[in-house]
Amino acid sequence: xxxxxxxxxxxxxxxxxxxxxxxxxxxxxxxxxxxxxxxxxxxxxxxxxxxxxxxxxxxxxxxxxxxxxxxxxxxxxxxxxxxxxxxxxxxxxxxxxxxxxxxxxxxxxxxxxxxxxxxxxxxxxxxxxxxxxxxxxxxxxxxxxxxxxxxxxxxxxxxxxxxxxxxxxxxxxxxxxxxxxxxxxxxxxxxxxxxxxxxxxxxxxxxxxxxxxxxxxxxxxxxxxxxxxxxxxxxxxxxxxxxxxxxxxxxxxxxxxxxxxxxxxxxxxxxxxxxxxxxxxxxxxxxxxxxxxxxxxxxxxxxxxxxxxxxxxxxxxxxxxxxxxxxxxxxxxxxxxxxxxxxxxxxxxxxxxxxxxxxxxxxxxxxxxxxxxxxxxxxxxxxxxxxxxxxxxxxxxxxxxxxxxxxxxxxxxxxxxxxxxxxxxxxxxxxxxxxxxxxxxxxxxxxxxxxxxxxxxxxxxx
Amino acid sequence: xxxxxxxxxxxxxxxxxxxxxxxxxxxxxxxxxxxxxxxxxxxxxxxxxxxxxxxxxxxxxxxxxxxxxxxxxxxxxxxxxxxxxxxxxxxxxxxxxxxxxxxxxxxxxxxxxxxxxxxxxxxxxxxxxxxxxxxxxxxxxxxxxxxxxxxxxxxxxxxxxxxxxxxxxxxxxxxxxxxxxxxxxxxxxxxxxxxxxxxxxxxxxxxxxxxxxxxxxxxxxxxxxxxxxx
Numbered sequence: 001x002x003x004x005x006x007x008x009x010x011x012x013x014x015x016x017x018x019x020x021x022x023x024x025x026x027x028x029x030x031x032x033x034x035x036x037x038x039x040x041x042x043x044x045x046x047x048x049x050x051x052x053x054x055x056x057x058x059x060x061x062x063x064x065x066x067x068x069x070x071x072x073x074x075x076x077x078x079x080x081x082x083x084x085x086x087x088x089x090x091x092x093x094x095x096x097x098x099x100x101x102x103x104x105x106x107x108x109x110x111x112x113x114x115x116x117x118x119x120x121x122x123x124x125x126x127x128x129x130x131x132x133x134x135x136x137x138x139x140x141x142x143x144x145x146x147x148x149x150x151x152x153x154x155x156x157x158x159x160x161x162x163x164x165x166x167x168x169x170x171x172x173x174x175x176x177x178x179x180x181x182x183x184x185x186x187x188x189x190x191x192x193x194x195x196x197x198x199x200x201x202x203x204x205x206x207x208x209x210x211x212x213x214x215x216x217x218x219x220x221x222x223x224x225x226x227x228x229x230x231x232x233x234x235x236x237x238x239x240x241x242x243x244x245x246x247x248x249x250x251x252x253x254x255x256x257x258x259x260x261x262x263x264x265x266x267x268x269x270x271x272x273x274x275x276x277x278x279x280x281x282x283x284x285x286x287x288x289x290x291x292x293x294x295x296x297x298x299x300x301x302x303x304x305x306x307x308x309x310x311x312x313x314x315x316x317x318x319x320x321x322x323x324x325x326x327x328x329x330x331x332x333x334x335x336x337x338x339x340x341x342x343x344x345x346x347x348x349x350x351x352x353x354x355x356x357x358x359x360x361x362x363x364x365x366x367x368x369x370x371x372x373x374x375x376x377x378x379x380x381x382x383x384x385x386x387x388x389x390x391x392x393x394x395x396x397x398x399x400x401x402x403x404x405x406x407x408x409x410x411x412x413x414x415x416x417x418x419x420x421x422x423x424x425x426x427x428x429x430x431x432x433x434x435x436x437x438x439x440x441x442x443x444x445x446x447x448x449x450x451x452x453x454x455x456x457x458x459x460x461x462x
Numbered sequence: 463x464x465x466x467x468x469x470x471x472x473x474x475x476x477x478x479x480x481x482x483x484x485x486x487x488x489x490x491x492x493x494x495x496x497x498x499x500x501x502x503x504x505x506x507x508x509x510x511x512x513x514x515x516x517x518x519x520x521x522x523x524x525x526x527x528x529x530x531x532x533x534x535x536x537x538x539x540x541x542x543x544x545x546x547x548x549x550x551x552x553x554x555x556x557x558x559x560x561x562x563x564x565x566x567x568x569x570x571x572x573x574x575x576x577x578x579x580x581x582x583x584x585x586x587x588x589x590x591x592x593x594x595x596x597x598x599x600x601x602x603x604x605x606x607x608x609x610x611x612x613x614x615x616x617x618x619x620x621x622x623x624x625x626x627x628x629x630x631x632x633x634x635x636x637x638x639x640x641x642x643x644x645x646x647x648x649x650x651x652x653x654x655x656x657x658x659x660x661x662x663x664x665x666x667x668x669x670x671x672x673x674x675x676x677x678x679x680x681x682x683x684x685x686x687x688x689x690x691x692x
Contacts, residue, residue: 244550248522251549255570256480262574263488289571296551307553309560310682312635312691325573347680351551351569 006183013179018172025164032160036153040129041116047071048131048146051078055144056135060089067091067146075149077128083110083141093149095122100145101132109134109143118150126151189218197225202304205233236303243299250292257285279328286325290362293355294424298407301431308349308435315344315378315385322357323376329365336373337365341388344380346456348436353456356432359425360389360452367393367450384438386455396444404442405430429454470585471495471513475505475531476520476547485518488574494581502526509535514542516584518577519564521548521555529562536563536645543584547572557685561641587632596631599691601670601678603631617669622647626662627670630679630689639686663687 003011047070054066067078068091077096080089085106090096099106105115109132116131128147135144189212196209208229211222261282265275300306316339323339330337346353357376364374368391375390396404403409407427426440429452433440438456472494476482482498489496497514499505502523509517517535521528532544546564548555559567565587566580594606600613608624610617619627625647630638640659648658663679670678680688 244552247551248549251570252478252481255547255549255572256478256484258571259481259484259488259574263484263491266488266491266574285571293551300552305552309553309556309637309685311637311688321576324575349553351556 006180006187009183010176010180014172014176017175021168021172025161025168029157029161029164033153033157036156037129037150040148040150040153043072043076044129044131044146044148045116047076047078047148048133048144051146052133052135052144055080055089056137059137063089063144064091071146072148075151076147078144078146080135080137081106081132081143081145083143088142093122093147095126095128095147096145100128100130100147101143105130105132106143108132109145110141119147121147127154186218190221193218193222193225200229202236202302205229205236239299240303243296247292247296251289254285254289254292258282258289261285280332283328283332286329287362290355290358290425294359294428297352297355297428297431298424301428306352306431306435308352310347310349310436313346313348313350313353315346315380315387316341318346318348318350318353319357319376319378319387322354322361326358326361326365329362330374333365333368334371335365335368337361338373338375339377340375341378342380344378344385346385346458348456352432352435356429356454357387357389359429360387360454363425364389364391364393364450364452367391369393380458383458384455385458386438386453388451388453390449390451392449395446395448396442396450397446398444401442401444405440426452469493469495470515470581471497472581473497473499473505473508473514473517475499475502475517475523475528477501477523478520485574485577492578500524502528502531505531506534506538509538509542513539515588516543516545516581518545518547518581521546521550521559529558532559532562532564541588543588545577545580545584557639560637560639560685563642563645596628596634598631598634598689599678601627601631601689603628612670619666619669623662623666623669626659627666627689630687634689634691637682637685637688642686659687 047067050070051063051066054070055063063078063080071078071092075093077093077100078091079087079096079100081099081101082088085099085103087097087099100119100121101109101117102119105117108115112134114131114133116129119128119130120126121128121130127150129150130145130147132143132145135142193209196207200207200209208226209222211226212219261278264270265278265282270278297306319339319341323337327337361374361376364376368374372392374392375388377388377390379386379388400409405426408423409427410423430440433454433456436456438454441453441455442450443453444450470493472489474482474485474489474496476485476498477500479500482500486496486498497508499508502525505517505519505523506526508514519528519532523531526534528546528548532546535542535544543566544564545566545568546559546562547568547570548559549570551569556567565584568577568580594604596603596605602611603624604610605628608621610619610624610627626643629643629646643659663681667677667679678690680690682688
């Protein structure tokens, strides 16, 4: 069920109310009908008895006089029948001109049974309550019949039904609207909380939901949500601290190793095989440092706080600074690592730019053919400043190009784990470019190598 | 003054003894005269005792941390170039370093060659900071006569405006944080709200209005300002 609570509440409310209104209306109509008919019955019963008494005692004149007083003036009738059903006397409504009761009822009356029945009389088939009673007049058995129309009763009942048909739905609509409004009013704080909660991102965990003044369930919900945010914030802070500590704990020993190796390798006093070993170790230290950088960058990206501290950076210098530490990696694979291009200026965070270019170059070295060639070029156009890194490796299948910058994505075959790829480097390049308002792209031809491009806007929106 | 001093005196402030040993060895071989301090307090003592050409300062130190030490040094010697070393690369930490008045920032682990390059750059900059003439693009500042010309045309600036522009020009291509400006131009007056910096940058922008409509002074959101050369 995906309807909003407000709609569901209103629908339920209206449905229950409709059932109640219909039941109440039906009861009212039935009850009114039967009450009104009971009054008619009472008139007919008393009327017929009075008329019969008067007629039996005094005859024709009395019949008319009594009938006039005993029966209501409109819609009523009386008659006197002989035992065979011939009409002897009539009073009131035209229906009395013909025998008003069926033969069975008349016979029953002659035999002494008083019956009150509902009959349709006259040309208009109007419903009447009719009663026949036996009477003896001048030694002959006769029957006095009195009838009263139910038209008044029916009219009243119909009016009430019409009234209910109009008033019922109107009342229903009014109450449904009221219900809607009430539900809305009750749920408004919830909606406010939803929009506030939506605004609280992982980078804005210090914000809280406004707690409504009223201490009801919704107020309690806000308090509960805020308590949850407290725990979340603490958790994220712990994670921050852990990452910061880890970065310190991992980078400090790497820094010592790196400094010792760099300084030692700058000296001339090393035996060739010792130099080879130390250079290999330095490569691994460099790789580890880059992995630590990438993991920490990824953590920052995930927490939405990949910040930048931009300054003017010479693209050529940035490339050379990135190539320098990777040169031994290229040498080990007998690769030619060429640097070229225009001396362009970029507005960039030098550290992040260095990281992105390093990832590109490391990636290219990884996949270039042994004895192959990697070219790193800086360039600038009217809108962009960028770096292009081209290798002559196996290339990337077209369907993989679309995913090559996805996190943990690896192309099967040559671009596998045996090359030591974590699937993070290129994803981080994309994040860094994105943070600068720039872009990354790749052009590749299978068997002919790949060309990766990082482009930053010349006029960054900082 | 000679173009390149024969030996450059350097104070290395770092508590990791193994790192100190390696750096000391390497720097000495490159011709630096290296003094070592293992804590912030020791560093401040040494800086008070003699003049160094540059300081290499670790952030994580026992006692007073690198930021505090840097601030204290800045109060003593305004022009002493400071290169900070840190194991943290987060922007917040780097801005903290800028605010403390560090001239440059190197994240551990670093390439030793990179450290040497940065130290050389610092040396060049501290020389140029003493130079009376600063040129950035079409701008020409003369701190001796306190005059500014733009493409040869004189620009009238008040003393404060000149100081703000000079600070930005001497950090050409680098972000200068509001805190840094307050500390160096308003002498770190506690009542100087960072807004005052924006006000003066606003004055400068109006006076230096560029015919091409391009802002000479770029705002780096959340950090500070940077002078554009083109």
